[in-house]
Amino acid sequence: MSKFDHKKIMPRYSFIAILMTLIAVVVIGKTLYLMTAKRDYWMNVAARQKRDSVSVKPMRGNILSCDEQLMASSLPEFKLYMDFNALHEAKNDSLWEEKLDSICQGLHAIFPEKSAASFRRHLEEGRNRQSRHWALWNKRVDYNTYSEVRQLPVFSLSKYKSGFHTEEFNARQRPYGSLAGRTVGDMFGAKDTARCGLELSYDSILRGSNGLIHRRKVLNRFLDIMDTPPIDGADIVTTIDVGMQDLAERAVIEQLKEINGNVGVAIVMEVSTGDVKAIVNMQKCVDGEYREIKNHAVSDLLEPGSVFKVASIMTALDDGFVDTTYMVNTGGGTWPMYGREMRDHNWRRGGYGVISLPRTLEVSSNIGVSRIIDQFYHNDPEKFVRGIYRRGLALDFRIPLVGSSSAKIRMPRKAPNGQWLNWSNTALPWMSIGYETQIPPISTLAFYNAIANNGCMMRPRFVKKVMKNGETLMEFPPEVMKGYEQICKPKTLKEIQTILEHVVSQGLGKKAGSASFKVSGKTGTAQMSKGAAGYKSGTTDYLLSFAGYFPSEAPRYSCIVCIQKSGLPASGGGMCGPVFHQIAEGIMAQNLKLDVRDARDSTSILSPEVKNGNILAADYVLTHLGIGTRAEWTGSYATGHPVWGRAERAKDETVLLRRAKQFIRSQMPNVVGMGARDAVFLIESRGVKTRLSGRGKVMRQSIVPGTKLKKGMRCELELSS
Numbered sequence: 001m002s003k004f005d006h007k008k009i010m011p012r013y014s015f016i017a018i019l020m021t022l023i024a025v026v027v028i029g030k031t032l033y034l035m036t037a038k039r040d041y042w043m044n045v046a047a048r049q050k051r052d053s054v055s056v057k058p059m060r061g062n063i064l065s066c067d068e069q070l071m072a073s074s075l076p077e078f079k080l081y082m083d084f085n086a087l088h089e090a091k092n093d094s095l096w097e098e099k100l101d102s103i104c105q106g107l108h109a110i111f112p113e114k115s116a117a118s119f120r121r122h123l124e125e126g127r128n129r130q131s132r133h134w135a136l137w138n139k140r141v142d143y144n145t146y147s148e149v150r151q152l153p154v155f156s157l158s159k160y161k162s163g164f165h166t167e168e169f170n171a172r173q174r175p176y177g178s179l180a181g182r183t184v185g186d187m188f189g190a191k192d193t194a195r196c197g198l199e200l201s202y203d204s205i206l207r208g209s210n211g212l213i214h215r216r217k218v219l220n221r222f223l224d225i226m227d228t229p230p231i232d233g234a235d236i237v238t239t240i241d242v243g244m245q246d247l248a249e250r251a252v253i254e255q256l257k258e259i260n261g262n263v264g265v266a267i268v269m270e271v272s273t274g275d276v277k278a279i280v281n282m283q284k285c286v287d288g289e290y291r292e293i294k295n296h297a298v299s300d301l302l303e304p305g306s307v308f309k310v311a312s313i314m315t316a317l318d319d320g321f322v323d324t325t326y327m328v329n330t331g332g333g334t335w336p337m338y339g340r341e342m343r344d345h346n347w348r349r350g351g352y353g354v355i356s357l358p359r360t361l362e363v364s365s366n367i368g369v370s371r372i373i374d375q376f377y378h379n380d381p382e383k384f385v386r387g388i389y390r391r392g393l394a395l396d397f398r399i400p401l402v403g404s405s406s407a408k409i410r411m412p413r414k415a416p417n418g419q420w421l422n423w424s425n426t427a428l429p430w431m432s433i434g435y436e437t438q439i440p441p442i443s444t445l446a447f448y449n450a451i452a453n454n455g456c457m458m459r460p461r462f463v464k465k466v467m468k469n470g471e472t473l474m475e476f477p478p479e480v481m482k483g484y485e486q487i488c489k490p491k492t493l494k495e496i497q498t499i500l501e502h503v504v505s506q507g508l509g510k511k512a513g514s515a516s517f518k519v520s521g522k523t524g525t526a527q528m529s530k531g532a533a534g535y536k537s538g539t540t541d542y543l544l545s546f547a548g549y550f551p552s553e554a555p556r557y558s559c560i561v562c563i564q565k566s567g568l569p570a571s572g573g574g575m576c577g578p579v580f581h582q583i584a585e586g587i588m589a590q591n592l593k594l595d596v597r598d599a600r601d602s603t604s605i606l607s608p609e610v611k612n613g614n615i616l617a618a619d620y621v622l623t624h625l626g627i628g629t630r631a632e633w634t635g636s637y638a639t640g641h642p643v644w645g646r647a648e649r650a651k652d653e654t655v656l657l658r659r660a661k662q663f664i665r666s667q668m669p670n671v672v673g674m675g676a677r678d679a680v681f682l683i684e685s686r687g688v689k690t691r692l693s694g695r696g697k698v699m700r701q702s703i704v705p706g707t708k709l710k711k712g713m714r715c716e717l718e719l720s721s
Helices: 003-036 039-047 084-089 093-110 116-128 143-150 197-201 242-259 305-318 357-362 366-377 381-390 427-432 441-452 490-506 572-590 615-624 676-684
Strands: 054-056 070-082 164-173 186-188 193-196 211-218 221-228 235-238 263-270 276-284 327-329 334-337 340-343 354-356 463-468 471-475 520-527 541-550 557-566 629-631 644-649 655-659 689-694 697-701 714-720
Touching: 003 039, 070 143, 084 093, 084 116, 093 116, 093 143, 143 164, 186 197, 193 197, 242 263, 242 276, 242 557, 242 572, 263 441, 263 572, 305 357, 305 366, 305 381, 305 427, 305 441, 305 490, 305 520, 305 541, 305 572, 327 357, 327 366, 334 366, 340 366, 354 357, 357 366, 357 490, 366 381, 366 427, 381 427, 441 490, 441 520, 441 541, 441 557, 490 520, 520 572, 541 572, 557 572, 615 629, 615 644, 676 689, 676 697, 676 714
Parallel strands: 629 655, 689 714
Antiparallel strands: 054 211, 070 164, 186 193, 211 221, 235 463, 263 276, 263 557, 327 354, 334 340, 463 471, 520 541, 541 557, 644 655, 697 714
16 A cells, blocks of 8 residues: 555544544433433333332231221322323323313312412423323322312323322221320331331231232233232231220320329230230320320339239248238338338338238338348348249240330349359348339239239230131130249238238228229339439439239239329329229229119109101110010011101000001101101102201201192201200
């Protein structure tokens, strides 16, 4: 090749190189543009294209009360979106422009927080962007609200013509509101995941299994093709009784407000099964209201105070060191204990002097109980603590609530030199009266429930069974704690049961008692430790308690009430006793079956006043109430047509039902004396509109009976009781 030809080729290579460089710059620039400025647009486009193996969420199972009432259920909620690209492709732009004002006014009526003008600006912005997934409202809405939006102009068309579409979520609804809120549990709304309570503990059963779909484009439309259908979650039937739960919550909150308490706990347990029928965890919030923030009943590790004394005395009785005739000197209300001073609650009034062992529990004598335990276990504290362990107080009940804790009762250990490790001379006396230990309320209640259950320790049960479509899939029967079928000797048990009954009848627990049935239990008042600061720093906080069962002679339910409050006065019997009393009487009242004959006297009216109207229905109701009737016809309410007439009281305490003359269909009937339901039925079945005022039975009608009826007539009915 000549030198001349070489010079001609070089500019061509330079031109190609420059061209390729320019193309590369353009491609890189376009890529950066798409990655930044157009990112949202293409992400939305990608979201609407074909995707394989898209997860479909199942319907979450329900949480039911012990009688299968809904406590938590899933209902659909929707996020509302607009696909302006689909609207354009369907050639409905002109319809949109024509109806935009109506749409904005309608959205403002449904969502008054936002003006019609704001909705218009928002929608125009989405249309200018040609967004395929433009949110109409920034929050989820329920089905009724979705239906209202769906009826607006344009939105009522199919999603391919209107562009209106939704995302559906399972929203957790609780028909009883916050009732047993921390126990039933909650969900993280945005993530549809369990947060706490039984919702979290039984999440694997409640949530079911996800399904799979893929999207395929057919005739220029994307269709969802189901590959694997989702499997809906199962329902769990809890042991919670809605009536008892409501009763317990109201009793606790009422007392907390009265004494300005900080935390209130109440647990009700069925004696024979260990079923937790009610569990309350109220805590004072910054706004002064009481709400369930934490499950204190199963997680609070606090020194229980005097409710622990029963376990101490039970251990001494069971080991044979003492009996119920044993006497102990409590002095003048104070007693020196290894460099510290033990006091009784009445030390300023001179104390109790010499008292019997049962009396130490009746009056909750710190000195009496601690002196008994220290005298017989001082040289072998391990024997005492092992005795406490045999009562079941330190058991791990495997409570199905996240955050639950078992009791912490430290065990003394003896060193080779005979010294007790991590143990002081004062540890045993103070442990015997409820300090030096950390026990959650539910463990204390399980102990008292065992006393009521003839010594048999039951595991607290929260869930009875798992159901789906009315069929039982899994059952959780009542469970006796292995090795704790008898927490003490039968003789010891009977003695403790008698003492606990006397605590309420003649001791400090009188306010927990009832005039209708016998109650057994024990009071408790303890100073709360403030960690490293101990018990003396600032305002003293107290844990007040009452634990027991009812009725004493044949126990059905056990219950514990705990209240945390700051400052004096502070009394477990005086402040928790009334709450226990209110819960116990309320529960027993729900189970009373009274005979109406017991309420009869000379002034009793035994046959009720019956309104005029459908006397066939009246006959049916009166018969099922056990009230005698005499009728002038034969027939059945279940299959017969209405029989119109009036009712009269007869002298023999029966109701005489007389049939009225046949009503003429073209005339206004006489409805005076009838109830609203029958009167409206009779008149409106003849094509006449009615308007009611008042309540009771009809006293006056605006259209005179017998008037010939005409189209468009309206009858005013005045009712009065």
